[in-house]
Amino acid sequence: MVTSLLKIHGVTVIKDETTGDLTMDPAGTKTATSNEIDTHAGDSRIPILFCGPLLHSLGEALIPNLGGCKIGDRPIDFHLEVLRNFGAIIDKAGPLGTSIRAPHGLTGAKISLPYPSVGATEQVLLTAVRAKGTTELEGAAIEPEILDLISLLQKMGAIITVQRDRVIRIVGVERLSGYNHKALPDRNESASWASAALVTKGDIFVEGAAQRDLTAFLHTYRQIGGEFEVRDAGIRFYHPGGELKPLMLETDVHPGFMTDWQQPLVVALTQAHGVSIIHETVYENRFGFTSALVEMGAQVQLHSECLGAIPCRFGQRNFQHSAIISGPTVMKGADIDIPDLRGGFSHLIAALAAEGTSHVTGIELINRGYEKFMDKLTDLGARVEMNEIA
Ligand SMILES: CC(=O)N[C@H]1[C@@H](OP(=O)(O)OP(=O)(O)OC[C@H]2O[C@@H](n3ccc(=O)[nH]c3=O)[C@H](O)[C@@H]2O)O[C@H](CO)[C@@H](O)[C@@H]1O
């Protein structure tokens, strides 16, 4: 998806199939045609992050209508407001997407985010690095992925300081140069396989998993009765035997428990002895996947009240964003159509722990976040096969 977006904008991208390394050359950057843009409509949220770089290089950006997991409204108001702050002009969205222009260039600004959005912080960073003058961002996301992006930009020649209390200052530079960078291991994938080990009473070594960025997850994992062993090359996650314990948990921005870790963990909690309560505070509608678990035999009740220590943005707004899970329950195989990426992975691991066979459709959604997951499942001993539906 990202490679394809880069290519339609004239960037040369070469992938080493053995190492996965990408070599990119932006010398031929050009405006993509609206047809090319349209082929990416509905794919993911990523195109919105092309705005800053395209406005700097070409003075214009056409962004297709975005896709991504249906876990809430997923507005892009913060992104558009950020771009306006830099001096961009946003045209009314048309059928092909949103057209954004910067006829007079972009100038640094003082920006404050109403919520520490990961994507909107990335938007600020990617735009501010080459804007004229200084940008100060208040209310920034500080997820490890953001700090990693800052390290990468620093390698390219950007001037960025991360200050106290979610403030980031960026001094724009005329040009940036190339970089060599190894991306962070995917924390969401690590946490997902870790939960898979609990659900299946298994033992999974996640190569590359990094303890430093998983502290909140590891704490919770141990609380519910999972064990792990941190090694230089990764982390071994396993069910040590005995009963899993229930817990109360709220998802939150970093350094809290990530919203993307919630769904596979809920499957593990269906096997814990007692009542667990999860308060989802990042997305208003991230429990849709539990209806399939209920069909499989799990006991999950959804509530619109904030069942957590602190009321969140979604309280009193009729969003079913708290879940009560009672366990342990015997799961039975079912026919499931996958609703979203993390929910889909959760359904797969629930199916592995369930009695009988499950038929799961829509699994292509899972590819977006779990590379070669079918091979990995097979290597782990799962009885799983892929059939093409005519
Ligand atoms: C591709 C990618 O890296 N996706 C991750 C990224 O998504 P993404 O960057 O889309 O998520 P955000 O951090 O922006 O969203 C957090 C909250 O802010 C709200 N919001 C966001 C932008 C905006 O313009 N207006 C607005 O109201 C969202 O609806 C949500 O309620 O961070 C999320 C939070 O860790 C993760 O779940 C996603 O897996």
Ligand SMILES: C=C(OP(=O)(O)O)C(=O)O
């Ligand atoms: C919500 C997710 O992704 P996206 O932001 O791409 O929809 C996710 O990775 O769980």
